[in-house]
Amino acid sequence: MSAATIPIVDLAPALRGSRAERMRVAHEIDAACTDIGFLTIRGHGVPPALIDTLRGHASTFFNLPLEEKRQAEPEKVTVPRGYRALGFDSLSRGNAGNAPGDLKEYYHFGRENWPSTPYYTSEAGQRFFIPNRWPQRPVGFAEAAAAYYAAMERLTGQMMSLAALALGLDEDFFEDKIDRHITAMRLNFYPAQQEAPQSGQMRAGPHTDYGLLTILNGENRPGGLEVQTRGGDWLGVETDPDTFVVNIGDLLMRWTNDRWVSNVHRVVNPPAGSGPAAQRISLAFFHHPNYDALVECIAPPGEAKYPPVLSGEYRDQQYRRTRV
Numbered sequence: 001m002s003a004a005t006i007p008i009v010d011l012a013p014a015l016r017g018s019r020a021e022r023m024r025v026a027h028e029i030d031a032a033c034t035d036i037g038f039l040t041i042r043g044h045g046v047p048p049a050l051i052d053t054l055r056g057h058a059s060t061f062f063n064l065p066l067e068e069k070r071q072a073e074p075e076k077v078t079v080p081r082g083y084r085a086l087g088f089d090s091l092s093r094g095n096a097g098n099a100p101g102d103l104k105e106y107y108h109f110g111r112e113n114w115p116s117t118p119y120y121t122s123e124a125g126q127r128f129f130i131p132n133r134w135p136q137r138p139v140g141f142a143e144a145a146a147a148y149y150a151a152m153e154r155l156t157g158q159m160m161s162l163a164a165l166a167l168g169l170d171e172d173f174f175e176d177k178i179d180r181h182i183t184a185m186r187l188n189f190y191p192a193q194q195e196a197p198q199s200g201q202m203r204a205g206p207h208t209d210y211g212l213l214t215i216l217n218g219e220n221r222p223g224g225l226e227v228q229t230r231g232g233d234w235l236g237v238e239t240d241p242d243t244f245v246v247n248i249g250d251l252l253m254r255w256t257n258d259r260w261v262s263n264v265h266r267v268v269n270p271p272a273g274s275g276p277a278a279q280r281i282s283l284a285f286f287h288h289p290n291y292d293a294l295v296e297c298i299a300p301p302g303e304a305k306y307p308p309v310l311s312g313e314y315r316d317q318q319y320r321r322t323r324v
């Protein structure tokens, strides 16, 4: 039976507890990921101040004049860093949809520093380890983003150990596949809507995410996140600023040979006339394995539903498909 609400999982017992407690939490994660591919986590240990500070900077930045924001826009459309204006991409196109550009702006960034070894600095590495592009205002934006990124890195490391336990694998199964991960973050800004959207246009069209886990910090405003149930209905997802919504991405679905679902979700438009209260910000950490990790179904020989795919190639392909 499909959940009527998104399951809530308290991570605290697993983060401080015994293997038995980790197993119990892992089973809860397994049930949620099998059924709907979404869960809300609490007891995650991330200090609220880290979240508030980044949200505050994001709000200041996105409320600057467009011309100033555009100074943080990369010249090339292919560079996944910096500011992107309204309608730059259409997430539905990554899943064979054809909606017009999404009604959101975003700020795209990755880690600040990396070692000077070939994995990072080679031609292949430079496709994924790209310098961030911070605007002049607000001051402290880069530092707040780096602190939040580091907290998410810890959290996803812990979650992937629990994921391995849930899947009956060694607890460290994913460790050497994520120890040089290429995770990018997007700070999404959905402005209040003065004009009616075009037909089929949304804040974010129906799509699945690409990586392992997405850790989302949102806010409940008119025009929010919805996920599709197995019955085909759209279920509203609460996204309070003091919890995180976690969802499975395509690569983890492939890795688990469809045991876990990378589920279709979207961000709907606010009702007409909602006014400024409909402005919404979300912070999305798209946890993605090392670019050279080969994602192969965990399945008995002959039963794999997908051919192996390289982590970095898969993400690049999806970025290309979603660009309008």
Ligand SMILES: O=C(O)CCC(=O)C(=O)O
Pocket (backbone or CB within 6 Å): 186, 188, 204, 209, 216, 218, 224, 225, 239, 265, 266, 267, 281, 282, 284
């Ligand atoms: O803003 C949200 O609530 C979800 C955004 C999302 O699904 C995405 O950026 O992939």
Ligand SMILES: [Fe+2]
Pocket (backbone or CB within 6 Å): 207, 208, 209, 265
């Ligand atoms: Fe998404």
